[in-house]
Amino acid sequence: MGAQTIPAVPICDVSLPHNSMISDDEDYRFQLSVAVYGYEQHQHGGGKQYLWGDRVVSHRTGVRLRLVNVGAHSQARTGGRLGxxxxxxxxxxxxxxxxxxxxxxxxxxxxxxxxxxxxxxGFYADITADAVSLENAVDRQEAYSVMEALRMGASEVLDMEIEDLQLLAVPQAGVRQVNLLLYDPMPGGSGILDQMIARWPEVVVAAQRIVEECPSQCQSACVDCLLHFRNSYYHRRLNRLTALDRFDSWHGTLMFTHDIPSRLP
Ligand SMILES: [Zn+2]
Ligand SMILES: [Zn+2]
Known part of the structure:
Protein backbone atom coordinates (compact mmCIF):
# COMPACT_ATOMS: atom_id res chain seq x y z
CA MET A 1 0.00 0.00 0.00
CA GLY A 2 1.25 3.45 -0.85
CA ALA A 3 -0.19 6.81 0.00
CA GLN A 4 0.43 10.28 -1.32
CA THR A 5 -1.07 13.57 -0.33
CA ILE A 6 -1.86 16.42 -2.70
CA PRO A 7 -3.63 19.72 -2.13
CA ALA A 8 -6.89 19.96 -4.09
CA VAL A 9 -9.30 22.74 -4.96
CA PRO A 10 -13.07 22.37 -5.30
CA ILE A 11 -14.63 22.65 -8.74
CA CYS A 12 -17.93 24.38 -9.32
CA ASP A 13 -20.34 25.13 -12.13
CA VAL A 14 -19.42 28.07 -14.33
CA SER A 15 -21.00 29.97 -17.19
CA LEU A 16 -18.72 30.08 -20.21
CA PRO A 17 -19.41 32.97 -22.57
CA HIS A 18 -19.54 31.94 -26.21
CA ASN A 19 -16.27 32.73 -27.95
CA SER A 20 -16.03 30.48 -30.96
CA MET A 21 -17.35 27.16 -32.17
CA ILE A 22 -15.85 24.06 -30.66
CA SER A 23 -14.71 22.01 -33.61
CA ASP A 24 -13.78 18.38 -34.13
CA ASP A 25 -11.57 19.33 -37.08
CA GLU A 26 -8.29 19.76 -35.27
CA ASP A 27 -5.43 17.66 -36.53
CA TYR A 28 -4.20 16.56 -33.14
CA ARG A 29 -7.21 16.06 -30.94
CA PHE A 30 -6.23 14.72 -27.61
CA GLN A 31 -8.14 13.90 -24.48
CA LEU A 32 -6.06 13.42 -21.40
CA SER A 33 -6.90 10.22 -19.57
CA VAL A 34 -7.25 11.25 -15.94
CA ALA A 35 -7.27 9.36 -12.67
CA VAL A 36 -10.34 10.00 -10.52
CA TYR A 37 -10.45 8.47 -7.07
CA GLY A 38 -13.25 8.66 -4.61
CA TYR A 39 -14.36 7.93 -1.13
CA GLU A 40 -17.58 7.85 0.83
CA GLN A 41 -18.25 10.61 3.29
CA HIS A 42 -20.14 8.36 5.70
CA GLN A 43 -23.55 9.77 5.01
CA HIS A 44 -26.45 8.26 3.05
CA GLY A 45 -30.21 8.07 3.05
CA GLY A 46 -30.53 4.34 3.68
CA GLY A 47 -31.71 1.60 1.39
CA LYS A 48 -31.82 -2.15 1.01
CA GLN A 49 -29.27 -4.90 1.19
CA TYR A 50 -29.28 -8.10 -0.86
CA LEU A 51 -27.32 -11.27 -1.36
CA TRP A 52 -26.20 -12.02 -4.91
CA GLY A 53 -24.63 -15.48 -4.89
CA ASP A 54 -22.17 -15.20 -2.03
CA ARG A 55 -21.69 -11.45 -2.46
CA VAL A 56 -23.47 -8.56 -0.82
CA VAL A 57 -25.15 -5.95 -3.00
CA SER A 58 -26.56 -2.79 -1.48
CA HIS A 59 -28.83 -0.16 -2.96
CA ARG A 60 -28.71 3.15 -1.12
CA THR A 61 -30.05 6.62 -1.81
CA GLY A 62 -28.27 9.91 -1.25
CA VAL A 63 -24.76 8.54 -0.83
CA ARG A 64 -22.33 11.39 -0.16
CA LEU A 65 -19.18 10.93 -2.23
CA ARG A 66 -16.07 12.96 -2.77
CA LEU A 67 -14.49 12.51 -6.21
CA VAL A 68 -10.91 13.65 -6.59
CA ASN A 69 -9.22 14.16 -9.95
CA VAL A 70 -5.57 13.56 -9.08
CA GLY A 71 -4.02 14.12 -12.50
CA ALA A 72 -2.90 12.22 -15.58
CA HIS A 73 -3.68 8.53 -15.40
CA SER A 74 -0.29 7.62 -16.88
CA GLN A 75 1.48 9.36 -13.99
CA ALA A 76 -0.86 8.20 -11.21
CA ARG A 77 -0.48 4.60 -12.34
CA THR A 78 3.31 4.63 -12.23
CA GLY A 79 3.44 6.44 -8.90
CA GLY A 80 4.78 9.59 -10.58
CA ARG A 81 3.94 13.16 -9.77
CA LEU A 82 0.23 13.62 -9.03
CA GLY A 83 -1.80 16.70 -9.79
CA GLY A 122 -5.94 18.10 -7.80
CA PHE A 123 -9.60 18.95 -8.13
CA TYR A 124 -12.46 17.60 -6.12
CA ALA A 125 -16.23 17.61 -6.19
CA ASP A 126 -18.66 16.49 -3.50
CA ILE A 127 -21.71 14.78 -4.91
CA THR A 128 -24.78 13.08 -3.52
CA ALA A 129 -25.93 10.16 -5.61
CA ASP A 130 -27.99 6.99 -5.47
CA ALA A 131 -25.77 3.94 -5.76
CA VAL A 132 -25.84 0.18 -6.16
CA SER A 133 -22.67 -1.33 -4.77
CA LEU A 134 -20.99 -4.67 -4.99
CA GLU A 135 -19.40 -5.01 -1.58
CA ASN A 136 -16.09 -6.67 -0.84
CA ALA A 137 -15.30 -7.84 -4.36
CA VAL A 138 -12.17 -9.99 -4.08
CA ASP A 139 -10.13 -7.60 -6.20
CA ARG A 140 -10.46 -4.78 -8.71
CA GLN A 141 -10.57 -7.12 -11.67
CA GLU A 142 -13.68 -8.85 -10.33
CA ALA A 143 -15.22 -5.54 -9.28
CA TYR A 144 -14.70 -3.65 -12.53
CA SER A 145 -15.39 -6.59 -14.86
CA VAL A 146 -18.69 -7.56 -13.21
CA MET A 147 -19.99 -4.03 -12.77
CA GLU A 148 -18.96 -2.78 -16.22
CA ALA A 149 -20.71 -5.78 -17.78
CA LEU A 150 -23.81 -5.06 -15.66
CA ARG A 151 -23.80 -1.43 -16.75
CA MET A 152 -23.66 -2.53 -20.39
CA GLY A 153 -26.37 -5.10 -19.76
CA ALA A 154 -28.54 -2.43 -18.14
CA SER A 155 -28.08 -0.15 -21.13
CA GLU A 156 -29.56 -2.89 -23.34
CA VAL A 157 -32.44 -3.81 -21.06
CA LEU A 158 -33.40 -0.40 -19.66
CA ASP A 159 -34.04 2.88 -21.39
CA MET A 160 -30.63 4.40 -20.66
CA GLU A 161 -27.31 5.37 -22.20
CA ILE A 162 -24.22 3.67 -20.87
CA GLU A 163 -22.98 7.01 -19.46
CA ASP A 164 -26.11 7.38 -17.31
CA LEU A 165 -24.46 5.22 -14.69
CA GLN A 166 -20.87 5.67 -13.51
CA LEU A 167 -18.46 3.31 -11.78
CA LEU A 168 -16.45 4.21 -8.70
CA ALA A 169 -14.11 1.85 -6.89
CA VAL A 170 -13.84 2.54 -3.17
CA PRO A 171 -10.87 0.60 -1.78
CA GLN A 172 -10.16 0.09 1.89
CA ALA A 173 -6.75 0.57 3.44
CA GLY A 174 -4.69 -2.57 3.83
CA VAL A 175 -6.94 -5.07 2.02
CA ARG A 176 -7.38 -6.20 -1.59
CA GLN A 177 -11.15 -6.19 -1.35
CA VAL A 178 -12.90 -3.26 -2.88
CA ASN A 179 -16.45 -1.93 -2.96
CA LEU A 180 -17.56 -0.95 -6.42
CA LEU A 181 -20.32 1.61 -6.70
CA LEU A 182 -22.49 2.03 -9.74
CA TYR A 183 -23.90 5.49 -9.14
CA ASP A 184 -26.46 7.67 -10.84
CA PRO A 185 -24.90 11.10 -11.52
CA MET A 186 -28.24 12.75 -12.30
CA PRO A 187 -29.08 15.25 -9.51
CA GLY A 188 -31.99 13.81 -7.54
CA GLY A 189 -31.62 10.44 -9.25
CA SER A 190 -33.11 9.29 -12.54
CA GLY A 191 -34.72 6.11 -11.18
CA ILE A 192 -32.51 3.89 -13.36
CA LEU A 193 -31.07 2.06 -10.36
CA ASP A 194 -34.56 1.22 -9.05
CA GLN A 195 -35.37 -0.31 -12.43
CA MET A 196 -32.06 -2.13 -12.48
CA ILE A 197 -32.73 -3.76 -9.10
CA ALA A 198 -36.31 -4.62 -10.12
CA ARG A 199 -35.14 -6.21 -13.38
CA TRP A 200 -31.89 -7.68 -12.07
CA PRO A 201 -32.35 -11.14 -13.67
CA GLU A 202 -32.81 -9.61 -17.15
CA VAL A 203 -29.85 -7.26 -16.66
CA VAL A 204 -27.63 -10.17 -15.61
CA VAL A 205 -28.69 -12.23 -18.63
CA ALA A 206 -27.86 -9.31 -20.96
CA ALA A 207 -24.51 -8.75 -19.22
CA GLN A 208 -23.71 -12.43 -19.39
CA ARG A 209 -24.43 -12.49 -23.10
CA ILE A 210 -22.11 -9.54 -23.72
CA VAL A 211 -19.15 -11.22 -22.02
CA GLU A 212 -19.91 -14.73 -23.24
CA GLU A 213 -20.52 -13.91 -26.88
CA CYS A 214 -17.61 -11.58 -27.60
CA PRO A 215 -17.38 -11.72 -31.43
CA SER A 216 -13.57 -11.90 -31.16
CA GLN A 217 -13.64 -14.49 -28.37
CA CYS A 218 -10.80 -12.50 -26.80
CA GLN A 219 -8.77 -13.81 -23.86
CA SER A 220 -9.48 -10.89 -21.51
CA ALA A 221 -11.31 -7.89 -22.94
CA CYS A 222 -11.44 -6.08 -26.27
CA VAL A 223 -13.36 -3.39 -28.13
CA ASP A 224 -15.93 -5.98 -29.21
CA CYS A 225 -16.96 -6.69 -25.62
CA LEU A 226 -16.03 -4.59 -22.57
CA LEU A 227 -13.60 -1.93 -23.77
CA HIS A 228 -14.69 1.47 -24.97
CA PHE A 229 -13.16 4.91 -25.14
CA ARG A 230 -14.73 6.20 -21.95
CA ASN A 231 -13.57 3.37 -19.69
CA SER A 232 -9.90 3.47 -20.69
CA TYR A 233 -9.02 4.44 -17.13
CA TYR A 234 -9.66 0.84 -16.02
CA HIS A 235 -9.10 -1.14 -19.24
CA ARG A 236 -6.38 -3.20 -17.61
CA ARG A 237 -8.83 -4.29 -14.88
CA LEU A 238 -11.43 -5.67 -17.29
CA ASN A 239 -11.67 -9.36 -18.06
CA ARG A 240 -14.77 -10.84 -19.66
CA LEU A 241 -13.92 -14.37 -18.46
CA THR A 242 -13.81 -13.21 -14.84
CA ALA A 243 -17.22 -11.58 -15.23
CA LEU A 244 -18.58 -14.68 -16.98
CA ASP A 245 -17.31 -16.93 -14.19
CA ARG A 246 -19.09 -14.81 -11.55
CA PHE A 247 -22.35 -14.59 -13.51
CA ASP A 248 -22.27 -18.39 -13.92
CA SER A 249 -21.95 -18.92 -10.19
CA TRP A 250 -24.10 -16.07 -8.83
CA HIS A 251 -26.94 -16.30 -11.41
CA GLY A 252 -29.60 -13.63 -11.64
CA THR A 253 -31.37 -13.66 -8.30
CA LEU A 254 -31.01 -10.92 -5.71
CA MET A 255 -32.16 -12.09 -2.29
CA PHE A 256 -33.35 -9.29 -0.01
CA THR A 257 -31.75 -9.54 3.43
CA HIS A 258 -32.55 -6.33 5.31
CA ASP A 259 -33.20 -2.62 5.21
CA ILE A 260 -30.21 -0.32 5.64
CA PRO A 261 -30.95 2.56 8.02
CA SER A 262 -29.94 6.02 6.92
CA ARG A 263 -26.64 7.35 8.18
CA LEU A 264 -26.38 10.97 9.17
CA PRO A 265 -23.27 12.97 10.03
ZN1 LIG B 1 0.58 32.92 -11.78
ZN1 LIG C 1 -13.70 -9.30 -26.36
Whole structure:
Protein backbone atom coordinates (compact mmCIF):
# COMPACT_ATOMS: atom_id res chain seq x y z
CA MET A 1 0.00 0.00 0.00
CA GLY A 2 1.25 3.45 -0.85
CA ALA A 3 -0.19 6.81 0.00
CA GLN A 4 0.43 10.28 -1.32
CA THR A 5 -1.07 13.57 -0.33
CA ILE A 6 -1.86 16.42 -2.70
CA PRO A 7 -3.63 19.72 -2.13
CA ALA A 8 -6.89 19.96 -4.09
CA VAL A 9 -9.30 22.74 -4.96
CA PRO A 10 -13.07 22.37 -5.30
CA ILE A 11 -14.63 22.65 -8.74
CA CYS A 12 -17.93 24.38 -9.32
CA ASP A 13 -20.34 25.13 -12.13
CA VAL A 14 -19.42 28.07 -14.33
CA SER A 15 -21.00 29.97 -17.19
CA LEU A 16 -18.72 30.08 -20.21
CA PRO A 17 -19.41 32.97 -22.57
CA HIS A 18 -19.54 31.94 -26.21
CA ASN A 19 -16.27 32.73 -27.95
CA SER A 20 -16.03 30.48 -30.96
CA MET A 21 -17.35 27.16 -32.17
CA ILE A 22 -15.85 24.06 -30.66
CA SER A 23 -14.71 22.01 -33.61
CA ASP A 24 -13.78 18.38 -34.13
CA ASP A 25 -11.57 19.33 -37.08
CA GLU A 26 -8.29 19.76 -35.27
CA ASP A 27 -5.43 17.66 -36.53
CA TYR A 28 -4.20 16.56 -33.14
CA ARG A 29 -7.21 16.06 -30.94
CA PHE A 30 -6.23 14.72 -27.61
CA GLN A 31 -8.14 13.90 -24.48
CA LEU A 32 -6.06 13.42 -21.40
CA SER A 33 -6.90 10.22 -19.57
CA VAL A 34 -7.25 11.25 -15.94
CA ALA A 35 -7.27 9.36 -12.67
CA VAL A 36 -10.34 10.00 -10.52
CA TYR A 37 -10.45 8.47 -7.07
CA GLY A 38 -13.25 8.66 -4.61
CA TYR A 39 -14.36 7.93 -1.13
CA GLU A 40 -17.58 7.85 0.83
CA GLN A 41 -18.25 10.61 3.29
CA HIS A 42 -20.14 8.36 5.70
CA GLN A 43 -23.55 9.77 5.01
CA HIS A 44 -26.45 8.26 3.05
CA GLY A 45 -30.21 8.07 3.05
CA GLY A 46 -30.53 4.34 3.68
CA GLY A 47 -31.71 1.60 1.39
CA LYS A 48 -31.82 -2.15 1.01
CA GLN A 49 -29.27 -4.90 1.19
CA TYR A 50 -29.28 -8.10 -0.86
CA LEU A 51 -27.32 -11.27 -1.36
CA TRP A 52 -26.20 -12.02 -4.91
CA GLY A 53 -24.63 -15.48 -4.89
CA ASP A 54 -22.17 -15.20 -2.03
CA ARG A 55 -21.69 -11.45 -2.46
CA VAL A 56 -23.47 -8.56 -0.82
CA VAL A 57 -25.15 -5.95 -3.00
CA SER A 58 -26.56 -2.79 -1.48
CA HIS A 59 -28.83 -0.16 -2.96
CA ARG A 60 -28.71 3.15 -1.12
CA THR A 61 -30.05 6.62 -1.81
CA GLY A 62 -28.27 9.91 -1.25
CA VAL A 63 -24.76 8.54 -0.83
CA ARG A 64 -22.33 11.39 -0.16
CA LEU A 65 -19.18 10.93 -2.23
CA ARG A 66 -16.07 12.96 -2.77
CA LEU A 67 -14.49 12.51 -6.21
CA VAL A 68 -10.91 13.65 -6.59
CA ASN A 69 -9.22 14.16 -9.95
CA VAL A 70 -5.57 13.56 -9.08
CA GLY A 71 -4.02 14.12 -12.50
CA ALA A 72 -2.90 12.22 -15.58
CA HIS A 73 -3.68 8.53 -15.40
CA SER A 74 -0.29 7.62 -16.88
CA GLN A 75 1.48 9.36 -13.99
CA ALA A 76 -0.86 8.20 -11.21
CA ARG A 77 -0.48 4.60 -12.34
CA THR A 78 3.31 4.63 -12.23
CA GLY A 79 3.44 6.44 -8.90
CA GLY A 80 4.78 9.59 -10.58
CA ARG A 81 3.94 13.16 -9.77
CA LEU A 82 0.23 13.62 -9.03
CA GLY A 83 -1.80 16.70 -9.79
CA UNK A 84 -1.82 19.50 -12.35
CA UNK A 85 0.72 22.33 -12.55
CA UNK A 86 -1.54 25.31 -11.90
CA UNK A 87 -0.76 28.71 -10.47
CA UNK A 88 -3.42 29.28 -7.80
CA UNK A 89 -2.85 33.05 -7.97
CA UNK A 90 -3.45 33.78 -11.67
CA UNK A 91 -4.99 30.50 -12.84
CA UNK A 92 -2.54 29.70 -15.62
CA UNK A 93 -1.70 26.07 -16.11
CA UNK A 94 0.46 23.63 -18.02
CA UNK A 95 -0.19 20.06 -19.05
CA UNK A 96 1.05 17.58 -16.45
CA UNK A 97 2.73 15.87 -19.43
CA UNK A 98 4.69 18.99 -20.48
CA UNK A 99 8.47 18.68 -20.66
CA UNK A 100 10.54 19.10 -17.52
CA UNK A 101 12.10 22.28 -18.95
CA UNK A 102 8.69 23.79 -19.71
CA UNK A 103 7.39 22.98 -16.23
CA UNK A 104 10.52 24.39 -14.63
CA UNK A 105 10.22 27.64 -16.58
CA UNK A 106 6.50 27.85 -15.69
CA UNK A 107 7.22 27.40 -11.99
CA UNK A 108 10.06 29.94 -11.96
CA UNK A 109 8.02 32.47 -13.90
CA UNK A 110 5.00 32.30 -11.57
CA UNK A 111 7.04 32.22 -8.40
CA UNK A 112 8.55 35.55 -9.47
CA UNK A 113 5.44 37.07 -11.03
CA UNK A 114 2.69 35.83 -8.69
CA UNK A 115 4.76 35.42 -5.54
CA UNK A 116 3.66 31.91 -4.76
CA UNK A 117 5.26 28.51 -5.33
CA UNK A 118 3.39 26.48 -7.96
CA UNK A 119 2.45 23.14 -6.42
CA UNK A 120 0.67 20.43 -8.39
CA UNK A 121 -2.98 20.42 -7.34
CA GLY A 122 -5.94 18.10 -7.80
CA PHE A 123 -9.60 18.95 -8.13
CA TYR A 124 -12.46 17.60 -6.12
CA ALA A 125 -16.23 17.61 -6.19
CA ASP A 126 -18.66 16.49 -3.50
CA ILE A 127 -21.71 14.78 -4.91
CA THR A 128 -24.78 13.08 -3.52
CA ALA A 129 -25.93 10.16 -5.61
CA ASP A 130 -27.99 6.99 -5.47
CA ALA A 131 -25.77 3.94 -5.76
CA VAL A 132 -25.84 0.18 -6.16
CA SER A 133 -22.67 -1.33 -4.77
CA LEU A 134 -20.99 -4.67 -4.99
CA GLU A 135 -19.40 -5.01 -1.58
CA ASN A 136 -16.09 -6.67 -0.84
CA ALA A 137 -15.30 -7.84 -4.36
CA VAL A 138 -12.17 -9.99 -4.08
CA ASP A 139 -10.13 -7.60 -6.20
CA ARG A 140 -10.46 -4.78 -8.71
CA GLN A 141 -10.57 -7.12 -11.67
CA GLU A 142 -13.68 -8.85 -10.33
CA ALA A 143 -15.22 -5.54 -9.28
CA TYR A 144 -14.70 -3.65 -12.53
CA SER A 145 -15.39 -6.59 -14.86
CA VAL A 146 -18.69 -7.56 -13.21
CA MET A 147 -19.99 -4.03 -12.77
CA GLU A 148 -18.96 -2.78 -16.22
CA ALA A 149 -20.71 -5.78 -17.78
CA LEU A 150 -23.81 -5.06 -15.66
CA ARG A 151 -23.80 -1.43 -16.75
CA MET A 152 -23.66 -2.53 -20.39
CA GLY A 153 -26.37 -5.10 -19.76
CA ALA A 154 -28.54 -2.43 -18.14
CA SER A 155 -28.08 -0.15 -21.13
CA GLU A 156 -29.56 -2.89 -23.34
CA VAL A 157 -32.44 -3.81 -21.06
CA LEU A 158 -33.40 -0.40 -19.66
CA ASP A 159 -34.04 2.88 -21.39
CA MET A 160 -30.63 4.40 -20.66
CA GLU A 161 -27.31 5.37 -22.20
CA ILE A 162 -24.22 3.67 -20.87
CA GLU A 163 -22.98 7.01 -19.46
CA ASP A 164 -26.11 7.38 -17.31
CA LEU A 165 -24.46 5.22 -14.69
CA GLN A 166 -20.87 5.67 -13.51
CA LEU A 167 -18.46 3.31 -11.78
CA LEU A 168 -16.45 4.21 -8.70
CA ALA A 169 -14.11 1.85 -6.89
CA VAL A 170 -13.84 2.54 -3.17
CA PRO A 171 -10.87 0.60 -1.78
CA GLN A 172 -10.16 0.09 1.89
CA ALA A 173 -6.75 0.57 3.44
CA GLY A 174 -4.69 -2.57 3.83
CA VAL A 175 -6.94 -5.07 2.02
CA ARG A 176 -7.38 -6.20 -1.59
CA GLN A 177 -11.15 -6.19 -1.35
CA VAL A 178 -12.90 -3.26 -2.88
CA ASN A 179 -16.45 -1.93 -2.96
CA LEU A 180 -17.56 -0.95 -6.42
CA LEU A 181 -20.32 1.61 -6.70
CA LEU A 182 -22.49 2.03 -9.74
CA TYR A 183 -23.90 5.49 -9.14
CA ASP A 184 -26.46 7.67 -10.84
CA PRO A 185 -24.90 11.10 -11.52
CA MET A 186 -28.24 12.75 -12.30
CA PRO A 187 -29.08 15.25 -9.51
CA GLY A 188 -31.99 13.81 -7.54
CA GLY A 189 -31.62 10.44 -9.25
CA SER A 190 -33.11 9.29 -12.54
CA GLY A 191 -34.72 6.11 -11.18
CA ILE A 192 -32.51 3.89 -13.36
CA LEU A 193 -31.07 2.06 -10.36
CA ASP A 194 -34.56 1.22 -9.05
CA GLN A 195 -35.37 -0.31 -12.43
CA MET A 196 -32.06 -2.13 -12.48
CA ILE A 197 -32.73 -3.76 -9.10
CA ALA A 198 -36.31 -4.62 -10.12
CA ARG A 199 -35.14 -6.21 -13.38
CA TRP A 200 -31.89 -7.68 -12.07
CA PRO A 201 -32.35 -11.14 -13.67
CA GLU A 202 -32.81 -9.61 -17.15
CA VAL A 203 -29.85 -7.26 -16.66
CA VAL A 204 -27.63 -10.17 -15.61
CA VAL A 205 -28.69 -12.23 -18.63
CA ALA A 206 -27.86 -9.31 -20.96
CA ALA A 207 -24.51 -8.75 -19.22
CA GLN A 208 -23.71 -12.43 -19.39
CA ARG A 209 -24.43 -12.49 -23.10
CA ILE A 210 -22.11 -9.54 -23.72
CA VAL A 211 -19.15 -11.22 -22.02
CA GLU A 212 -19.91 -14.73 -23.24
CA GLU A 213 -20.52 -13.91 -26.88
CA CYS A 214 -17.61 -11.58 -27.60
CA PRO A 215 -17.38 -11.72 -31.43
CA SER A 216 -13.57 -11.90 -31.16
CA GLN A 217 -13.64 -14.49 -28.37
CA CYS A 218 -10.80 -12.50 -26.80
CA GLN A 219 -8.77 -13.81 -23.86
CA SER A 220 -9.48 -10.89 -21.51
CA ALA A 221 -11.31 -7.89 -22.94
CA CYS A 222 -11.44 -6.08 -26.27
CA VAL A 223 -13.36 -3.39 -28.13
CA ASP A 224 -15.93 -5.98 -29.21
CA CYS A 225 -16.96 -6.69 -25.62
CA LEU A 226 -16.03 -4.59 -22.57
CA LEU A 227 -13.60 -1.93 -23.77
CA HIS A 228 -14.69 1.47 -24.97
CA PHE A 229 -13.16 4.91 -25.14
CA ARG A 230 -14.73 6.20 -21.95
CA ASN A 231 -13.57 3.37 -19.69
CA SER A 232 -9.90 3.47 -20.69
CA TYR A 233 -9.02 4.44 -17.13
CA TYR A 234 -9.66 0.84 -16.02
CA HIS A 235 -9.10 -1.14 -19.24
CA ARG A 236 -6.38 -3.20 -17.61
CA ARG A 237 -8.83 -4.29 -14.88
CA LEU A 238 -11.43 -5.67 -17.29
CA ASN A 239 -11.67 -9.36 -18.06
CA ARG A 240 -14.77 -10.84 -19.66
CA LEU A 241 -13.92 -14.37 -18.46
CA THR A 242 -13.81 -13.21 -14.84
CA ALA A 243 -17.22 -11.58 -15.23
CA LEU A 244 -18.58 -14.68 -16.98
CA ASP A 245 -17.31 -16.93 -14.19
CA ARG A 246 -19.09 -14.81 -11.55
CA PHE A 247 -22.35 -14.59 -13.51
CA ASP A 248 -22.27 -18.39 -13.92
CA SER A 249 -21.95 -18.92 -10.19
CA TRP A 250 -24.10 -16.07 -8.83
CA HIS A 251 -26.94 -16.30 -11.41
CA GLY A 252 -29.60 -13.63 -11.64
CA THR A 253 -31.37 -13.66 -8.30
CA LEU A 254 -31.01 -10.92 -5.71
CA MET A 255 -32.16 -12.09 -2.29
CA PHE A 256 -33.35 -9.29 -0.01
CA THR A 257 -31.75 -9.54 3.43
CA HIS A 258 -32.55 -6.33 5.31
CA ASP A 259 -33.20 -2.62 5.21
CA ILE A 260 -30.21 -0.32 5.64
CA PRO A 261 -30.95 2.56 8.02
CA SER A 262 -29.94 6.02 6.92
CA ARG A 263 -26.64 7.35 8.18
CA LEU A 264 -26.38 10.97 9.17
CA PRO A 265 -23.27 12.97 10.03
ZN1 LIG B 1 0.58 32.92 -11.78
ZN1 LIG C 1 -13.70 -9.30 -26.36
Missing amino acids: YPICLVCGQSRSPLASQADLQAFETDHRQRCGRVVEPV
